[in-house]
Amino acid sequence: MKNQSQSNLKPRSLLDEFRTLRALLFDTDKTMREILFYSSQAQYISYYEGLLRELVESEKKQVVYLSSDETDPIFRGEDPGVIPRYSRALLPLIFPMIDSSVVVTTIPDLHQYKIKRSFSGVNYLYVFHSLVSTHMMYRPGAFDHFDTLFCAGPHHAKEIRKLEVLHGLPKKTLHEVGYYRLEKIHKQHREYVSEKAKQDAGEKTVLVAPGWHDSNILNTCAEELLQSLIKEGFFVVLRPHPMTIKNSPSTLERIQAKFSNAANFSLDTETTSEKYFHRADVMVSDWSGAALEYAFGTERPVLFVDLPRKVYNPEYEKLGIQPLEIRIRDHIGARMAPEQVARAGSTALDFIKNEREYRDQIIEARNTSVYNFGRSSIIGREIISNILTRGIQGRMSGPAG
DSSP, X not given: OOOOOGGGOOOOOHXXXXXXXXXXXXXXXXXXXXXXXXXXXXXXXXXXXXXXXXXXXXSOOOEEEEESOTTOGGGTOOOTTEEEEEOXXXXXXXGGGOOOSEEXXXXXXXXXXXXXOOSSOOEEEEEOSOSSOSSSSSOTTTTTTOSEEEESXXXXXXXXXXXXXXXXXXXXXXXXXXXXXXXXXXXXXXXXXHHHTTSOOOOOEEXXXXXXXXXXXXXHTHHHHHHHHHHTTOEEEEOOOHHHHHHOHHHHHHHHHHTTTOTTEEEOOOXXXXXXXXXXXXXXXXXXXXXXXXXXXXXXXXXXXXXXXXXXXXXGGGGOOOOHHHHTGGGSEEEEOGGGGGGXXXXXXXXXXXXXXXXXXXXXXXXXXXSSXXXXXXXXXXXXXXXXXXXXXXXXXXXXX
């Protein structure tokens, strides 16, 4: 989608929300809202771009893009066929009355909290915004009320089917689609590497990307870890999770103050930017799903600090399937205990020394973990078009339990 300057964004108001309500519920031409995308935060557009482009350019569809973030890039441009709408406060009123044929979202927990199913026969379609498994890092029931899921890899399909059996749930329609954001990162990275080859190699860079659970790197061992990497001569970029930026600014202020005099340290809070994904030779993470995107997208290794797991479903082990984010770690990098982070710098140097070996391992892991690499948006567009052509409604005509 088009990108224009941040200055083009106008503040959103309650009046904008009422305009959205009127447009979504009372405009007589339903074809203008046949497909509705919903996003709660600006960064989620990076998971939709491929689908939006395919639907608008290849299918010539009109698509409504409803966002709850006034900084969403969708409000910057004039992409033909994409109709941007804004709502935050009125979402509980709007969602039960939506009559679009398909609602596409990357927000889990449908009908469990503020976002409820419609009274109409809407087909609710979930697009994954992470490669991680469905049963450890998501709340119980996170996907129970969706009709259609675009699975990113075999693990998603296997887990959802077993959850349905375990809890006696209606069968959802699962499609082997893939993961567009990963494809975008991979394409951009190849372009970056090609351009960089024409220039000086530059200094070696490490991207530190913690998750936002309580026992993450920032709350446990950040200072010792960063010092180890800086000591080995790396340019170190700390990229906190968007929820950390929003909810824990004092933590970031403390880190920034501690390393303010370090010339080779930078704090990156641009949540929609991917430049350091490409510049970094190594990533250090804990349980962030971004680690899988980095490894599979750039084909470079990740050093995982083995902190307590990010668990939002305390009963995840009852499924009897080891989550992807646990079993994949030794295939796309290496693990390190938090009390060993003083050696992080030397381990990162070893990663670079054995770059080719790690790349081969990562490509092999990607081939078995991700569907249709490079073709996910085309496949997704075909599925949505089929839903519309055949009039496939959601399995419930009104709000679920």
